Amino acid sequence: MPPRSGRQLRITGHGYEADIASVGASLRALTFDGRDLVVPFDADEVRPGYRGATLAPWPNRIVDGRYRFDGVEHQLALTEPARAQALHGLLAWVEFEDRLVLDDRIALAAVIEPQTGYPFRIEVEVEYRLEADGLRQTVTARNIGADAAPWGTGPHPYLVAGPGRVDDWTLTLPASEVLTVTPDRLSPVAVEPVTEHPEWDFRDARTIGDVFIDHAFTQLTRTEGIAEVRLVTADGAGVGLAWDEGCPWVQVHTADTPAVPATHRIGLAVEPMTCPPDAFNSGVDLVTLAPGATHAASWRLFAV
Numbered sequence: 418m419p420p421r422s423g424r425q426l427r428i429t430g431h432g433y434e435a436d437i438a439s440v441g442a443s444l445r446a447l448t449f450d451g452r453d454l455v456v457p458f459d460a461d462e463v464r465p466g467y468r469g470a471t472l473a474p475w476p477n478r479i480v481d482g483r484y485r486f487d488g489v490e491h492q493l494a495l496t497e498p499a500r501a502q503a504l505h506g507l508l509a510w511v512e513f514e515d516r517l518v519l520d521d522r523i524a525l526a527a528v529i530e531p532q533t534g535y536p537f538r539i540e541v542e543v544e545y546r547l548e549a550d551g552l553r554q555t556v557t558a559r560n561i562g563a564d565a566a567p568w569g570t571g572p573h574p575y576l577v578a579g580p581g582r583v584d585d586w587t588l589t590l591p592a593s594e595v596l597t598v599t600p601d602r603l604s605p606v607a608v609e610p611v612t613e614h615p616e617w618d619f620r621d622a623r624t625i626g627d628v629f630i631d632h633a634f635t636q637l638t639r640t641e642g643i644a645e646v647r648l649v650t651a652d653g654a655g656v657g658l659a660w661d662e663g664c665p666w667v668q669v670h671t672a673d674t675p676a677v678p679a680t681h682r683i684g685l686a687v688e689p690m691t692c693p694p695d696a697f698n699s700g701v702d703l704v705t706l707a708p709g710a711t712h713a714a715s716w717r718l719f720a721v
Contacts (some may be wrong), residue, residue, distance in 0.1 A: 420461040423512055430521035430547035433720075436460070441509045442525045442543035444469035444574055447552055449720035454656040456575040456672075456684035465680065467573045470509045471543050471556060474529060476571035477633065477668055477694035479503040480604045482534065484697035486567050493534035500602040505573070507535060513543065522546040531562065538562030539706065551657075551719030558713075560706040568704040569692040570714055571664065575672055575684030578648045578655035583625050583671050583682040586655065589647040590619035590669060592634030596693055603631060605695050622647070625685070631670045633693050646687050649721055660716035664689035665702055689716045 423439030436446040436457075443464055446457035458465055482493035482503035497504035513525035524544040531538050537560070544555045556570045578586040595617050597606040611618040616628050620638070637644040642661050646669075649655030660667075670686035691714050692702040704712050 421463050422458070422460055424515075425460050426515075426518060426523050428519070428521050428523055428545060428547050431549045433547050433552055435545060435547060435552050437523060437525070437545055438464065438469075439513050439515075439525060440464065441470040441511065442513045442527070443471070444545070444552075444554070444572070447574075447718060452579070452654075452720070453577045454718060454720060456577055464509075467505050467509055468575055470505070470573050471541075471554075471570070472505045472573055472688070473508050473541055473556060473558065473570040474535065474537075474539060474567065475506050475569045475697060476688060476690040476692070477505065478603065479697050480602075480695045484567075486697065487565060491534050491536075502602065502604070503534075506570075507532070508541060516542060517544075528561070535566075537564060537566035539566060539568070548717075551717045553715055553717045555713055555715040557711060558706060559711045560708050563708055565708065566706045567697050568706045568712055569690065569696055569702075571668070571688045571690035572716060573686060573688050574658070574718065575686050576648050576656045576658065576718075577684050579650035579652075581650070583685050584627055585624070585650070586685070587622050587624050587649050587651075588619045588685070589622040589645075590634060590667075591638035591644055591646070592636060592667065593620065593638070594634065594636040596633040596635070598632060598694075603694075605633075605693065605699070608635065622649075625671065629671055629673055631668075631673075633666050633668045633690065635666050635693065637665065637667070644689075647721055648685055648687075653721070655721040657719050657721050658687050658689065658716060659719070660689040660714075663714040664691055664716065666690040666693045668694075689714075
């Protein structure tokens with residue numbers, strides 16, 4: 418009987434050790450010199466929420482689970498019932514198959530089969546590779562169906578800087594715009610400058626404190642095309658996440674679960690995204706995959 422989170426694969430190299438669970442191609446744990454860089458979960462545990470999961474064929478939410486694509490109306494299952502939204506795609510609980518297993522690199526694959534709300538067939542390959550500068554994850558989609566399909570992707574790690582909780586850590590987030598949302602359902606409202614919302618302006622590094630964040634950010638400052646978020650403790654050690662122009666958005670969430678003290682603000686979700694929340698409706702940065710076409714996006718987690 419396999420563990421509840423699926424088959425377990427471990428890759429090591431350059432001081433890093435990553436544990437991947439086959440259900441959802443999930444990053445179950447990542448350490449550097451024995452120090453956690455993400456909030457881990459046990460192998461024989463039902464993955465808590467979307468912790469470490471690969472998000473596809475959309476990241477974040479589709480409002481009401483409804484969208485129109487190529488002139489056809491679609492209705493998805495509402496997988497976030499409390500907010501009546503379709504959350505984080507269709508692969509989070511799918512068993513991936515091994516495609517390549519090496520000491521420092523693995524590739525897993527699954528197929529999104531045509532279904533109610535998403536009648537498209539997409540093959541998805543997820544590669545994790547340990548390099549000298551950290552753990553690189555690449556998600557590659559290939560449309561193996563007969564029709565063009567809407568597509569978006571991203572990861573869902575909860576970063577850990579060190580001892581303490583989110584409130585204690587210092588965040589650098591090089592984003593000049595934030596997507597405001599409704600307070601009850603977190604449905605998108607408008608993209609606005611962070612100067613109008615100084616509580617979410619982390620362009621200059623500062624301690625998070627008691628600020629609540631569950632927002633998408635854009636207009637990212639990049640160095641040689643790379644955007645980088647850093648989360649560090651008072652002594653400057655911590656974790657970072659970097660990505661290229663393929664992800665013009667990043668969702669950040671302070672993991673607020675006040676009703677469950679054991680998980681309340683124990684990690685900071687940082688999720689580079691190829692498109693913003695509800696892109697299946699807005700069309701903003703939405704990828705349209707033609708039959709036979711491929712699309713790839715990648716990001717890198719590293720120790721600070």
